[in-house]
Amino acid sequence: MGKLTIGTFSSLVGSLSLDFSVKLAEAAVKKGHKVDFWMSGNATMLAKKGQKAFKDYSFLAKPIQELIATGNFQICACEACAEARGYHKEDCPDGFIRKSMDWYLASTFDADRVLHIGGD
Amino acid sequence: MKLAVLMSDYRNGIDMIDRLSAESLGIILVGNGVYHAAVKEGGKTSSLLDKKANFYALTEDFETRGITAANLDSRVKAVNYGDVVDIIFNDYEKVVWI
Numbered sequence: 001m002g003k004l005t006i007g008t009f010s011s012l013v014g015s016l017s018l019d020f021s022v023k024l025a026e027a028a029v030k031k032g033h034k035v036d037f038w039m040s041g042n043a044t045m046l047a048k049k050g051q052k053a054f055k056d057y058s059f060l061a062k063p064i065q066e067l068i069a070t071g072n073f074q075i076c077a078c079e080a081c082a083e084a085r086g087y088h089k090e091d092c093p094d095g096f097i098r099k100s101m102d103w104y105l106a107s108t109f110d111a112d113r114v115l116h117i118g119g120d
Numbered sequence: 121m122k123l124a125v126l127m128s129d130y131r132n133g134i135d136m137i138d139r140l141s142a143e144s145l146g147i148i149l150v151g152n153g154v155y156h157a158a159v160k161e162g163g164k165t166s167s168l169l170d171k172k173a174n175f176y177a178l179t180e181d182f183e184t185r186g187i188t189a190a191n192l193d194s195r196v197k198a199v200n201y202g203d204v205v206d207i208i209f210n211d212y213e214k215v216v217w218i
Contacts, residue, residue, distance in 0.1 A: 002209055016151055017128060027201035033209070113208050115126070117217045
């Protein structure tokens with residue numbers, strides 16, 4: 001099995017690319033791979049506690065917690081991007097990491113595959 | 121190099137594909153990119169399908185848009201998320217998102 005690093009900049013709810021990357025991560029973990037999931041820009045909105053689920057609305061908080069529970073999935077928000085948007089350490093959901101982009105870079109260096117998904 | 125391209129848009133990006141050079145190219149249609157697999161304009165299929173590549177379309181995304189597997193162009197293979205993981209890991213070396 002291998003390691004997939006996914007970096008995404010897409011908005012929560014506003015862009016389906018973030019949903020795609022979470023579903024791809026789910027499929028990869030299910031196949032026995034490890035996944036590192038990096039969020040920059042508007043994707044850091046996913047690293048915000050207290051998101052609410054609405055019918056027919058994208059709600060990624062739950063699948064993310066299930067992925068974290070597998071132990072084969074790490075999720076990290078860009079600290080600068082989050083702070084720039086007013087999200088502080090205490091706003092971060094359980095199991096999320098907050099680092100500078102060095103974390104993403106290091107993750108890509110020992111990944112078997114890297115998928116970078118740009119802005120919205 | 122064997123390159124997989126996740127094509128997520130219908131209107132933009134085909135010119136980018138022309139600028140990519142790969143020994144083997146796989147184009148995985150996701151999001152609005154799935155329209156390349158089924159939509160005809162002026163009676164013609166998408167020019168993307170004329171590229172020398174293997175074509176795949178994500179079932180969840182085309183079915184969400186009311187397209188069925190029977191509507192897909194014969195050059196395009198329907199895949200699910202698990203297949204996409206296998207394609208990325210086993211059939212290609214690098215993967216990019218357009």
